[in-house]
Amino acid sequence: MPEPIKLDDFMDWIAERSPEQTEFHQTVHEVVQSVLPCVNDNPDYLRARILYRLVEPDRIVSFRVAWADDRNDVQVNRGYRVQFCNAIGPYKGGLRFHSSVTESILKFLGFEQIFKNALTGLPMGGAKGGSDFDPRGRSSGEIMRFCQSFMTELYRHIGPDVDVPAGDIGVGEAEIGYLFGQYKRITGHFNGTLTGKGLEFGGSCMRPEATGYGAVYFLEDMLHSRDDAIEGRSVVVSGAGNVATHAAEKILHRGGKVLTLSDSGGFLHDEDGLTEEKIAWVRKHKARHGASLADYVGEFGGEWHEDKKPWGVDCDVALPCATQDELGQEDAKRLANNGCIAVVEGANRPLTIDAFQVVKDADVLFGPGKAANAGGVAMSGLEMSQNSARLSRSAEDLRTALRQIMRDIHNTCAEHGEGKQGVDYAKGANVAGFRKVADALLAFGVV
Numbered sequence: 342m343p344e345p346i347k348l349d350d351f352m353d354w355i356a357e358r359s360p361e362q363t364e365f366h367q368t369v370h371e372v373v374q375s376v377l378p379c380v381n382d383n384p385d386y387l388r389a390r391i392l393y394r395l396v397e398p399d400r401i402v403s404f405r406v407a408w409a410d411d412r413n414d415v416q417v418n419r420g421y422r423v424q425f426c427n428a429i430g431p432y433k434g435g436l437r438f439h440s441s442v443t444e445s446i447l448k449f450l451g452f453e454q455i456f457k458n459a460l461t462g463l464p465m466g467g468a469k470g471g472s473d474f475d476p477r478g479r480s481s482g483e484i485m486r487f488c489q490s491f492m493t494e495l496y497r498h499i500g501p502d503v504d505v506p507a508g509d510i511g512v513g514e515a516e517i518g519y520l521f522g523q524y525k526r527i528t529g530h531f532n533g534t535l536t537g538k539g540l541e542f543g544g545s546c547m548r549p550e551a552t553g554y555g556a557v558y559f560l561e562d563m564l565h566s567r568d569d570a571i572e573g574r575s576v577v578v579s580g581a582g583n584v585a586t587h588a589a590e591k592i593l594h595r596g597g598k599v600l601t602l603s604d605s606g607g608f609l610h611d612e613d614g615l616t617e618e619k620i621a622w623v624r625k626h627k628a629r630h631g632a633s634l635a636d637y638v639g640e641f642g643g644e645w646h647e648d649k650k651p652w653g654v655d656c657d658v659a660l661p662c663a664t665q666d667e668l669g670q671e672d673a674k675r676l677a678n679n680g681c682i683a684v685v686e687g688a689n690r691p692l693t694i695d696a697f698q699v700v701k702d703a704d705v706l707f708g709p710g711k712a713a714n715a716g717g718v719a720m721s722g723l724e725m726s727q728n729s730a731r732l733s734r735s736a737e738d739l740r741t742a743l744r745q746i747m748r749d750i751h752n753t754c755a756e757h758g759e760g761k762q763g764v765d766y767a768k769g770a771n772v773a774g775f776r777k778v779a780d781a782l783l784a785f786g787v788v
């Protein structure tokens with residue numbers, strides 16, 4: 342039997358190989374902690390050094406993105422694509438345009454994506470990409486020129502059977518349109534190389550809704566497993582983008598009350614609860630890059646809390662849907678003390694490691710992002726198959742498919758996360774995703 346792996350030794354090895362990439366270290370720690378017992382129990386995994394291979398991306402491409410702003414001044418940004426693992430399908434994952442983007446952030450997100458994509462049950466590998474370009478306050482002309490320059494390099498690394506990028510923070514349908522337009526112009530190929538496309542050119546119905554709706558479906562299944570339901574529950578949501586507004590909308594459909602939304606300037610507290618009309622207004626307003634959520638108060642009332650986060654508001658459920666590390670230890674304590682019964686990650690790892698521990702110790706139901714927000718990439722997987730088959734499925738058909746995929750993800754996590762103290766969904770998501778990818782890697786031999 343080969344020597345078992347010790348968590349501390351493994352983490353020292355990671356820290357040495359990728360110094361200062363703290364976001365990446367944290368996510369590796371979280372996954373490895375969960376999967377280590379199943380790795381150490383399996384001599385084949387140990388002998389093939391699966392874990393050591395899995396934390397090393399297949400490749401990272403980084404490139405210059407030069408473009409001219411509206412004053413004709415030349416701007417220089419850096420673009421990346423982290424192609425992490427294509428063991429079970431073409432690389433798949435979003436592009437993020439935000440000033441906080443670094444290689445460490447994209448490695449963390451790309452690593453998470455491997456397991457998330459595996460959990461969907463669809464054949465997709467894990468990747469992530471983006472740029473430190475900040476679209477806030479930029480005109481559509483500037484965004485278009487940036488996207489064109491970005492794709493002028495990226496096109497050579499992607500393709501429908503190679504790597505299929507999509508959106509993420511700062512990259513929505515408009516940016517995907519510019520990126521796809523440039524890809525098609527350079528290569529001459531009309532294919533499914535990007536997902537999240539407009540409906541007119543191969544996009545899928547339900548893609549905008551999928552991540553937010555999916556997170557609420559996951560919440561619904563978690564509550565259902567405890568004979569509970571969303572109806573009548575008060576929900577605190579962070580973010581005001583695609584994920585947050587669709588999560589809020591689905592909470593309303595299920596009879597819950599949404600009290601908050603937030604953006605980088607603060608949070609909005611509407612005691613009367615959001616309505617479909619208010620959500621539609623937010624979506625339209627925030628589509629203008631740089632528009633503030635604070636303007637909501639002038640339109641509908643409520644309170645605006647400058648530079649604050651919504652986690653102090655009394656609620657039954659918290660749905661962090663903005664960005665990583667937005668919910669810290671103190672926030673988690675406050676939520677638990679205020680009687681919150683469930684926290685579901687609509688964003689990618691919005692809870693810090695400390696916050697996660699608090700939620701776990703307090704026995705609050707926890708839906709980890711790599712399972713709960715997998716609805717978006719699952720719908721992307723269905724978009725890929727529609728593009729390959731050159732057909733399109735109806736919104737109703739896709740809504741049913743998304744509901745079933747989220748139920749399957751919930752059940753898979755519950756099955757692999759079952760323990761003496763009940764279900765640990767975070768562990769279940771890690772173990773189930775890992776096993777699938779590890780077995781594929783084993784089948785390929787040493788590559």
Ligand code: GLU
Nearest residue numbers: 434435507508509718721
């Ligand atoms: N950016 C989304 C995610 O974090 C979607 C990725 C995709 O559709 O490829 O899962």
